[in-house]
Amino acid sequence: MSRRLSPLTLDNLGDLPRTARTCVAWELDPVAARRAREVGDTAFEKEAWLSATLLEWGSCGRLVYVDDHPAGFAMYAPPAFVPRS
Secondary structure, eight states: EEEEEOOOOTTTGGSOOOOHHHOOTSSHHHHHHHHHHHHHHHHHHHHHHHHHHHHHHHOOOEEEEEEEEEEEEEEEEEEGOTOOO
């Protein structure tokens, strides 16, 4: 059984569980999060948040793979990038 730890990037964002890929509860302020849910663009907003965070701060998460299958993840960032922290 092989294990691998990878930084979260735009290339592997799709490996997150769907609920995590579309959840913006921490990444957006309450008004922006509500608007994103109403429009149905939460996945786009998550991708935009990840892109901005990667550019301005660096890696903000890790994915764990077991036998090349996603098995877990952790996301983190400074409070300035996580308005609802």
